[in-house]
Amino acid sequence: QLQLQESGPGLVKPSETLSLTCTVSGGSISSSSYYWGWIRQPPGKGLEWIGSFSYSGTTYYNPSLKSRVTISVDTSKNQFSLRFTSVTAADTAVFFCARRPYNGGFDNWGQGTMVTVSA
Amino acid sequence: SYELTQPPSVSVSPGQTARITCSGDALPKQYSYWYQQKSGQAPVLVIYKDTERPSGIPERFSGSSSGTSVTLTISGVQAEDEADYYCQSADISGSWVFGGGTKLTVL
Numbered sequence: 001q002l003q004l005q006e007s008g009p010g011l012v013k014p015s016e017t018l019s020l021t022c023t024v025s026g027g028s029i030s031s032s033s034y035y036w037g038w039i040r041q042p043p044g045k046g047l048e049w050i051g052s053f054s055y056s057g058t059t060y061y062n063p064s065l066k067s068r069v070t071i072s073v074d075t076s077k078n079q080f081s082l083r084f085t086s087v088t089a090a091d092t093a094v095f096f097c098a099r100r101p102y103n104g105g106f107d108n109w110g111q112g113t114m115v116t117v118s119a
Numbered sequence: 120s121y122e123l124t125q126p127p128s129v130s131v132s133p134g135q136t137a138r139i140t141c142s143g144d145a146l147p148k149q150y151s152y153w154y155q156q157k158s159g160q161a162p163v164l165v166i167y168k169d170t171e172r173p174s175g176i177p178e179r180f181s182g183s184s185s186g187t188s189v190t191l192t193i194s195g196v197q198a199e200d201e202a203d204y205y206c207q208s209a210d211i212s213g214s215w216v217f218g219g220g221t222k223l224t225v226l
Binding site: 052 | 168
């Protein structure tokens, strides 16, 4: 059974870089049939797609976040990572990693990890 | 930027039918997806490609599409269906977007 698990620091200082990793088990992120990506949810608010990548190596980013976001992949560890620069308190959120089939919705999600931006 | 618009809240009594709408200009050209999110949990996909239901999702969940709007219908609502519901689709450039979410209250 596919499982995704987010990991990373729960507290980041303003202006610094937030780094998270998603570890995938029970399936390969090298599969040609899926996108893998990140979604965030500020406390009490809605979901926001951050970005995704495909097996072909193409990455896609939310245009409103693109200047601050990088998604990278480590196929040897079956992991992918999120790097989010110049964070502010407005970036405080639960961050989810998720899988999406090419012709489907996000069908598998991690449990989410809460990241607080505060001095 | 592209937006998907949902009503903030919908309330129904148990056994009744709940309908949650989502509107967006690109919906005639892009598939829609619906997620259920219960408090403190990750979202769960309940409808994909406008009308398809993933395995394990009860038959009372259905989706439909008409022009620039899509609708999630929950027939015979149960107390366990109380949750936030989000639509998701893509804009013309292919960037994925979520609606603002609808809180379903079962009275």
